[in-house]
């Protein structure tokens with residue numbers, strides 16, 4: 001039983017003592033006090049099916065006992081900075097993480113967040129190439145520090161401060177983009193940007209394989225091979241931001257970029273990697289990593305023993321419980337059922353994504369694709385009342401984001417769709 005402060009008391013404190021920029025879902029925000037696997041519990045003990053926690057933190061499920069054990073036993077033994085002394089945890093997890101990556105991607109730098117990982121990736125690319133210019137995609141989210149805010153391309157997340165050196169290419173969005181699903185056509189814009197917006201040389205191209213914050217936009221097929229080709233010719237490095245699409249989430253592959261058959265020069269990870277523990281990483285090749293020996297480079301807590309012990313435990317759980325296969329099987333079933341729902345409700349404009357990274361875009365007009373923002377909010381609210389938590393995103397805030405912990409079951413998927421069906425019937 002929970003005997004802590006009420007939701008109202010927390011809200012009052014939050015308003016007085018926390019940043020006014022913090023936001024929350026739902027008219028009456030949920031007070032979550034416990035989590036187990038794919039479930040969250042509020043202060044009254046009410047259980048919610050969590051179909052969004054995957055993105056925020058958990059890949060193998062809330063409070064997975066193996067991960068909790070790893071964290072607790074490492075905390076009892078030692079927690080320290082990673083600089084100055086040796087410890088096996090950081091080395092063990094680096095080895096395990098590198099073993100999951102293709103090609104020569106085997107040098108790992110640890111950070112505490114996705115923002116830091118992307119900042120570092122951008123700096124490495126600039127140092128390695130001697131160029132400043134970076135190209136990212138419109139509608140992308142890459143973080144909220146100076147460099148990554150520049151790479152982010154949605155005005156909602158950009159403050160009016162200096163963010164130089166990033167240009168944004170046309171988004172290869174199969175649903176809203178002008179070239180439909182023709183990835184190669186969109187990629188010509190990358191070539192155009194290089195030719196008309198830079199000196200002809202660039203530091204890097206950075207993108208997600210499936211945009212998360214942007215509303216589960218899976219890049220049009222053929223886009224990454226073509227864009228990577230242009231970037232390589234211009235001397236740049238290709239950075240894959242796998243903060244959301246990596247770590248088994250897409251089911252068919254361990255990494256999102258593999259779905260397009262490319263191998264990046266730098267990969268960044270965070271979020272689900274630590275199952276809720278602050279942990280991010282940049283993985284690159286030994287040759288590229290060499291640039292950081294030009295100066296001292298460290299991150300006090302990046303790769304600390306507790307976080308990396310958690311990371312290693314997460315990888316083991318993903319393998320032991322076959323969570324990638326589960327993401328594929330359950331995700332395919334869920335997508336099929338959501339697609340069937342699209343035939344039933346006019347308000348659903350698009351169902352997309354892969355594995356357990358799915359999106360449902362709501363529109364009031366199929367031709368004009370007018371965002372159905374109010375309907376999105378309404379259905380989300382209803383679903384919460386019926387015990388199912390989903391996310392929302394997209395520039396127009398009209399896309400449901402379904403990114404549950406990877407232990408989500410077929411029954412959970414059915415329940416989610418039944419509840420969404422019920423809520424939509426009431427619109």
Ligand code: PMP
Nearest residue numbers: 113114115141142143212243244
């Ligand atoms: N990249 C992507 C694709 C993200 O979705 C996010 C966070 N939403 C980040 C980077 C930044 O990660 P963090 O919030 O851990 O800094």
